Amino acid sequence: MNENYIAEARNVVKIFGKNKSEAEKMMKKGLGKDEVYKKTGATVALWDINMKIKKKEIFVIIGLSGSGKSTMIRMFNQILKPTSGEIIVEGQNVEKLKGKELRNLRRKKISMVFQNFGLLTHRNVIDNVAYGLEVRGVPKKERLKEAEKFITMVGLEGLGDQQISSLSGGMKQRVGIARALLNSPDVLLMDEPFSALDPLVRKEMQFELLSIQRKLEKTIIFITHDINEAFKLGDRVAIMHDGVVVQSGTPEEMSTNPVNDYVREFIEGADMSMVLKVKNVMFTPLCMVRENVSAANAVREMRENQVSSAYAIAEDMTFLGIITLDNAIKARQEKLPLFSLLTKGIPVTGEEILLKDVMSKAVEAKFPIAVVGDRGKLKGIVSRASVLSSLS
Amino acid sequence: MNWDFLYKFPESLQIGSGEAIDIAVKAFSRNHRETLRMIKSVILSSINSVYYLLEVIPWALLILIVAYLGWKASKKKYVGLLFAGMLFFIGMAGLWSSMLETVSMVIVAVFISILLGFPIGILVAMSKRASAIIRPVLDLMQTMPAFVYLVPAVILFSPGKTPALIATTIYAIVPMIRMTNLGITHVDGEMVEAGSAFGSTKLQLLSKIQVPQAMPSIMAGINQTIMMAMSMVVTCALIGANGLGMEILLATNRVEMGKALMPGIAIVILAIILDRLTQGLIEKGVPAE
Numbered sequence A: 001m002n003e004n005y006i007a008e009a010r011n012v013v014k015i016f017g018k019n020k021s022e023a024e025k026m027m028k029k030g031l032g033k034d035e036v037y038k039k040t041g042a043t044v045a046l047w048d049i050n051m052k053i054k055k056k057e058i059f060v061i062i063g064l065s066g067s068g069k070s071t072m073i074r075m076f077n078q079i080l081k082p083t084s085g086e087i088i089v090e091g092q093n094v095e096k097l098k099g100k101e102l103r104n105l106r107r108k109k110i111s112m113v114f115q116n117f118g119l120l121t122h123r124n125v126i127d128n129v130a131y132g133l134e135v136r137g138v139p140k141k142e143r144l145k146e147a148e149k150f151i152t153m154v155g156l157e158g159l160g161d162q163q164i165s166s167l168s169g170g171m172k173q174r175v176g177i178a179r180a181l182l183n184s185p186d187v188l189l190m191d192e193p194f195s196a197l198d199p200l201v202r203k204e205m206q207f208e209l210l211s212i213q214r215k216l217e218k219t220i221i222f223i224t225h226d227i228n229e230a231f232k233l234g235d236r237v238a239i240m241h242d243g244v245v246v247q248s249g250t251p252e253e254m255s256t257n258p259v260n261d262y263v264r265e266f267i268e269g270a271d272m273s274m275v276l277k278v279k280n281v282m283f284t285p286l287c288m289v290r291e292n293v294s295a296a297n298a299v300r301e302m303r304e305n306q307v308s309s310a311y312a313i314a315e316d317m318t319f320l321g322i323i324t325l326d327n328a329i330k331a332r333q334e335k336l337p338l339f340s341l342l343t344k345g346i347p348v349t350g351e352e353i354l355l356k357d358v359m360s361k362a363v364e365a366k367f368p369i370a371v372v373g374d375r376g377k378l379k380g381i382v383s384r385a386s387v388l389s390s391l392s
Numbered sequence B: 001m002n003w004d005f006l007y008k009f010p011e012s013l014q015i016g017s018g019e020a021i022d023i024a025v026k027a028f029s030r031n032h033r034e035t036l037r038m039i040k041s042v043i044l045s046s047i048n049s050v051y052y053l054l055e056v057i058p059w060a061l062l063i064l065i066v067a068y069l070g071w072k073a074s075k076k077k078y079v080g081l082l083f084a085g086m087l088f089f090i091g092m093a094g095l096w097s098s099m100l101e102t103v104s105m106v107i108v109a110v111f112i113s114i115l116l117g118f119p120i121g122i123l124v125a126m127s128k129r130a131s132a133i134i135r136p137v138l139d140l141m142q143t144m145p146a147f148v149y150l151v152p153a154v155i156l157f158s159p160g161k162t163p164a165l166i167a168t169t170i171y172a173i174v175p176m177i178r179m180t181n182l183g184i185t186h187v188d189g190e191m192v193e194a195g196s197a198f199g200s201t202k203l204q205l206l207s208k209i210q211v212p213q214a215m216p217s218i219m220a221g222i223n224q225t226i227m228m229a230m231s232m233v234v235t236c237a238l239i240g241a242n243g244l245g246m247e248i249l250l251a252t253n254r255v256e257m258g259k260a261l262m263p264g265i266a267i268v269i270l271a272i273i274l275d276r277l278t279q280g281l282i283e284k285g286v287p288a289e
């Protein structure tokens, strides 16, 4: 067991309905899910799933409706049991847990947030949030005090005695998140938690989830059918289709290297500026000049490469600024040192920066912006054209 | 040619089914005399205790209590007044103690129905096997004419309040079981899932989520149970249960239309009051935890 992984699915199969073993045999022979359903009446919801979730990452499972996402996430807390395969959480084989052990897993290690909130409408906000401690038998005073803390954390301070029906959708899901955080679980399962919310509220909630995650450092398994949400939140993403994982990896890996047309089509709708980094679109400048080069050489080089400016670097590749063709010609005529006419204040950025964060800089800048690495060394440049073309 | 054999079912093919059952029931009654006597005394003493409890309340106070409840349940003052007027009318018709007799039987029958029907309803909702056994029995109980189980009850306990109460309970428990079961099985799936996901035991799931959520349905079941008990208690006059039903029966036998009308009206009044009061309870919705 690798210490970096907190949860793992190994060859997990889930079949609903009768004739499970027959259905499994047919799948092994390579029949399709639909065919198996027609012949046996059994629904193969998950087929041979392998997943490894790292500690403290947000692992997103994405896929169309019916692809098996909800079934998969329910394996981790054993709300659903796998037909075959293993689920490991913190080194424990969780299907082997029974009764009290299983309850303890659910009470202390892993908790869940639901698409339609799953709040208890006969209770007020604070009694909903305190539920996890209540079933553990924590005295009322203590659990309400604890619940109050988390109600404040999700921005619902003072609303503890409100009835659930009086809350907006976004507020309801805040209650759901507070309830899930209360047990201080290591793993948070979130089954399309923001899908029922309208777009503006959704953005707000995504932002808050990220800030809570930064503060509390939970491991989150997050389900969505929205590729932008997946790429925005996910450290790593797994795409599911018809009960199997088609591809998993970082958003960047997935968008730069989709394994098949299904993945390609899926991420077509994605806003790539959220995913792609500067290093994915930067290129080497056609013309660079070093400190000791003569003005005449600089002019010639620029003319040969048909560019109107050159990137000036020190001997050790430190980025200094830009020499324009006009300035180089002026230096040659007036016999000035070339670098005295350096244009400074060129915007710079780093390789690992997301495109969305350099977009406005790149679009407004007069020259392609410089990408610098350690100690200001020039790595490449990003032009307006390269940013815009990578996004379409 | 004599075609008679086509129109008369041959006697040789008839079985003495009725007799056989008759004999079986009688044998049972003989063999379990002690148990039956005990059941009888428990039932009779509960009905009587409730009756005495109602009787010690001064009639004016009872009217006031019902008026107050009517006002609270409907949130309208005139409803309270109306209830008071209607009860007063029953007293004027000389039916006060008959009414108390009917009501005390209804109360005991409803109490037993809730006591048994609630857990059975939960059992049916939780266990597929229990559901497979109990559902057909419920269907049978509901479709069979009430008279059919009056008869064995009478054979076992001899005419009077005891068989009447048992028949009433069998009749009235059905909606209690059905509505409890319905309420529990219709609890939002995500809510139950959430309960499990946070580590509830089965009992916690039931007491903290399923039953509170099923409360409106359970309340509606109680309301239906009361109404059915009411109608059956009246029918049970046929097997010797005293009360408003008996008044009607006696008057009808003597072809005294006017005398039969009064207890008839009293029954309607009682039904309306019981229905409205329990409806009010339902509309108050799920009680907070």
Ligand SMILES: Nc1ncnc2c1ncn2[C@@H]1O[C@H](COP(=O)(O)OP(=O)(O)O)[C@@H](O)[C@H]1O
Pocket: A016, A017, A043, A044, A045, A063, A064, A065, A066, A067, A068, A069, A070, A071, A072
């Ligand atoms: N309890 C169940 N009984 C039978 N089939 C089910 C059950 N739950 C899910 N399924 C089937 O399994 C498949 C995957 O469902 P689900 O995991 O809910 O997908 P998703 O969450 O991606 O929409 C679907 O074909 C669905 O019909």
Ligand SMILES: [Mg+2]
Pocket: A069, A070, A071, A192
């Ligand atoms: Mg789903």
